Amino acid sequence: MANTYTQLYIQFVFAVQNRISLIQPRWEAELYRYIGGIVKNHKHKLIAINGMPDHVHLFVGFHPTQSISDFMRIVKGESSEWINNKKFVLGKFQWQEGYGAFSYGRSQIDDVYQYIQNQKQHHKVRPFQEEYKLLLKKFEISFDERYILNSVE
Template identity: 55%
Template sequence: MANTYTKIHIHLIFAVQNRQSLIHKKWHSDLFKYISGIVTNHEHKVLQINGVIDHVHILIGLRPTQSLSKLVKYVKQDSSKWINQNGYVNGRFSWQKGYAAFSHSASQVPQVIRYIQNQEVHHKRKSFREEYLDFLDKYEVDFDERYIFKPVS
């Protein structure tokens, strides 16, 4: 788009279906590279990606040429297909419906990058559910408790 200038930073969070612990260290870096490729192919920029066994965080430089919901649809759809084609899990892999997305100013980007980089350390102290609820509270997002990820039993 001529004469359109933007700087939109979005922090995405989404989880494995039923919050199963399926993202293994053996292949998680390949998954993150694959997801980065999907985002790049849609002409957006991955600033940081990381996750743990049951969810992923991505900081994206989002271009206004595509809706965030479409991008997330392609990321989840294509990465699920890739995981299944490579036989990385027993059974069928899929991402849970929905996602969280939070916008950040350019001055917040370094802090968000550090947060995403330190996921393993962070989740030694806090569960994914606690983290998710903290984000919703911090950003004053109204939510319906029925649709919040339930603790894994």
């Protein structure tokens, strides 16, 4: 893309189907490396990835040749297929439908990076649903409570 210059930093947040805590410490780092490979293969730059057993935060320098929705479809599709092929979980692993995508400026990179790196510590204080709703409110995104990444009842 000659003469196209961009600076796009996007944080993605997506959850395991029904918010079940399936991502286990014994294979979590391998999953993050796999997702990092997907990011790189699609010309994006991985800045940070981390999460909890029920969700993932992914922060990338986003390349403009791909849409956000296509990128998320590929990341979630290829990583769930990888998890299933590795037989890391009993039954079929799936990511929950939907995701959050939040844009940041260059001056915010360090803060978002630290926030993602400290997910496990952060979630000792604040549950995921509360964190996710705060992100939506911070970015002034209207949402329907029925479609927030809810746990199984």
